Amino acid sequence: MLSVETYPTLAEASQAMTDRSRFLAGGTLVMRAVNYGDQGFDRIVRARQVDRDIRTESGGLRIGAGATMADVLASRDAALLHVVAARIGGPAVRNMATVGGNLFAPNPYGEFTTALLALDAQVVGVNGQTTPIESFLSGRAHHRGLIAAVTVPRVSEGDFRFLKATRIKPKGVAIMTIAATLTRGDTRLAFGNMGPTPLRAKSAERALNNATLDERGIAQALEVCTQDLQPADDPLASSWYRREVAPVHLKRLLLNGGRR
Amino acid sequence: MPKTPLTFTLNDGEVAVFVDPGASLIDVLRRGVGDLTPKQGCAQGTCGACTVLIDGKPHLSCLTLAETVEGRRIDTTAGLAGGPNLHPLQKAFMEGFSAQCGFCTSGMLMASKALLDRTPNPTRDEVIEAISGNLCRCTGYEPIVDAILSAAQQGGAR
Numbered sequence: 144m145l146s147v148e149t150y151p152t153l154a155e156a157s158q159a160m161t162d163r164s165r166f167l168a169g170g171t172l173v174m175r176a177v178n179y180g181d182q183g184f185d186r187i188v189r190a191r192q193v194d195r196d197i198r199t200e201s202g203g204l205r206i207g208a209g210a211t212m213a214d215v216l217a218s219r220d221a222a223l224l225h226v227v228a229a230r231i232g233g234p235a236v237r238n239m240a241t242v243g244g245n246l247f248a249p250n251p252y253g254e255f256t257t258a259l260l261a262l263d264a265q266v267v268g269v270n271g272q273t274t275p276i277e278s279f280l281s282g283r284a285h286h287r288g289l290i291a292a293v294t295v296p297r298v299s300e301g302d303f304r305f306l307k308a309t310r311i312k313p314k315g316v317a318i319m320t321i322a323a324t325l326t327r328g329d330t331r332l333a334f335g336n337m338g339p340t341p342l343r344a345k346s347a348e349r350a351l352n353n354a355t356l357d358e359r360g361i362a363q364a365l366e367v368c369t370q371d372l373q374p375a376d377d378p379l380a381s382s383w384y385r386r387e388v389a390p391v392h393l394k395r396l397l398l399n400g401g402r403r
Numbered sequence: 404m405p406k407t408p409l410t411f412t413l414n415d416g417e418v419a420v421f422v423d424p425g426a427s428l429i430d431v432l433r434r435g436v437g438d439l440t441p442k443q444g445c446a447q448g449t450c451g452a453c454t455v456l457i458d459g460k461p462h463l464s465c466l467t468l469a470e471t472v473e474g475r476r477i478d479t480t481a482g483l484a485g486g487p488n489l490h491p492l493q494k495a496f497m498e499g500f501s502a503q504c505g506f507c508t509s510g511m512l513m514a515s516k517a518l519l520d521r522t523p524n525p526t527r528d529e530v531i532e533a534i535s536g537n538l539c540r541c542t543g544y545e546p547i548v549d550a551i552l553s554a555a556q557q558g559g560a561r
Contacts, residue, residue: 144404145425147470167468171448174466177425178446187425187468213460233536234514235454235461314535 145177147187156190157269157289164188166289168209169239171232172248194291197221204295208243212255215242223300227258227322230307233314243290246276247283250336251316251379254307256280257335259293260343261322262303267292280340302326306396308388310379318380319389321396328352332364332393337385338373346370347393361397365390411472413438414482422469429453429464432479440480440509444538451537454510455479461517461536480509483516492516495554496547503541510537515551524555 147167150156160166164186167173173187194207197218204220215221215228216237231237231245231254245255246266259276266279269289276293279286304323309315320335330351335341350364374385406421413436420435432438432455444452446465453465456478483490489497492512502508511534518525518533525533530551531544539547 146404147407147424147468149470167471170466170468170471171463174427174468175447178427178465189468189471232448233451233461234517234533235451235463235536236448238457238460238462239466313531 145185145187147189150188150190152192153190153194153269153289153291156188159188160287160289161186168193168241168244169211171236171240172244200294202294203297205292206242206295207292208241208246208290210242212237212240212242215255223262223298223303224255224258224295226305227255230254230305230314242293246279246290246293247286250339250375250377251318253335253341254317254320257320257333257341258305258322259295260333260341261305261324261331262295262298263324263331264296265294266290267294277343280342283340298324298326304396304400306392308392316379319374319385319392321389321392323396325351325356325397332368334372334389336374336379337369337389339375342372344368344371351397356397358398361394364397365394368393407470409469409473411474412476414478426469427465428455428462428467428469428472428477431469432464432477438479438481442506442509444506444510449538450507450510451514451534452507452510454513454537456513456517459517459520461514463536478513478516480512483512490516491554491557492519492551495550495557499546499550499553501542501546501550507537507539507541511539511547515547515554518551519555523558525552527552 163184165173165184167187167189193209195210195214196207197210197220198205199220212228212231215224264276265273266276267273269291302325306321308318317336319337322333324331330348332344332348333341346367347364354360369386369389374382376382404424409422410419418436422431429441429443432441441455441464442452444450448463448466453463454461455464458476514534514537530548
């Protein structure tokens with residue numbers, strides 16, 4: 144039998160979390176699990192205090208974990224991420240789905256987290272502890288404690304690229320998502336739905352560092368772009384197909400901003 | 404497990420019900436209140452058939468924990484018509500043959516109402532974006548898009 148516990152603050156809710164609890168933010172993941180009879184939890188924990196604040200700080204951008212995709216789209220400070228939030232769901236999903244929830248979204252979701260990985264974001268826990276997003280994702284399955292916010296280092300808008308490859312237009316779930324920060328000498332390239340969590344394509348990153356963004360300059364990166372990825376078979380696409388088309392989408396992202 | 408008391412505004416009327424722990428808003432609307440206009444489709448946020456407005460913004464009632472709407476305003480298709488007078492969107496859908504099986508219609512109407520309330524004269528692209536979270540397996544979407552644009556021309560934001 145399911146129970147719902149509501150706490151005044153995120154800190155109190157965090158204290159109440161156990162292995163049999165799920166924290167409810169926007170509901171798009173937890174209520175789906177409820178609807179499909181997920182027996183992995185029997186307590187829903189929620190907090191009245193929701194941090195939806197999005198603001199620029201000295202080091203970059205801070206996004207409260209309770210901020211929805213619609214909040215991101217409404218924020219001038221988060222303009223860099225508009226291209227990402229706009230590609231998630233329809234308007235109703237964007238009014239519900241939160242940045243904090245997206246950190247835990249399983250495949251084929253988690254596009255926002257893929258972008259955060261490319262942006263070298265930090266995940267801020269309720270206890271104030273900060274974790275690089277790559278470390279957070281590698282331990283995500285065993286993560287305990289609630290998320291208060293994410294912080295995103297300042298990145299020039301021209302250096303950030305995002306692509307979501309879908310079979311259905313204008314909206315559909317992702318076959319794969321690619322996000323890149325093309326800062327010269329410090330390229331970060333992240334793929335979503337190409338592994339158990341969003342993953343960096345580090346071999347391709349090395350090939351792109353200081354490379355010229357033309358056919359010849361990116362050829363090596365395209366060659367090795369799936370080396371660090373672990374795409375799975377699912378109803379959307381096979382692992383083989385994903386490996387075959389990843390260089391095609393990466394080329395579009397690098398040379399044409401993701402357009403065909 | 405004890406039920407939780409819940410009060411909210413539904414289409415200008417006040418509602419007070421007791422809800423089971425973990426109940427979704429669509430369950431409360433359909434089974435608790437008797438408003439059958441939101442449809443339960445995929446129950447996972449893909450089809451949009453359950454779309455309702457919460458404080459004027461489209462939400463998926465199948466993925467909304469009922470307890471989270473305490474004190475808030477819910478609008479469903481049941482509240483669109485004013486007595487015998489259909490809402491301009493309903494009229495445009497009817498005149499444009501924009502419903503075939505009709506299962507998606509309620510969600511389409513609420514998604515498009517949210518658009519017209521905010522953007523009274525939308526472009527075709529804005530209409531497509533507004534209903535991009537709503538699936539229709541019958542019409543091919545074009546009659547729906549045309550109906551929303553037609554309703555907008557006739558002052559559909561009401």
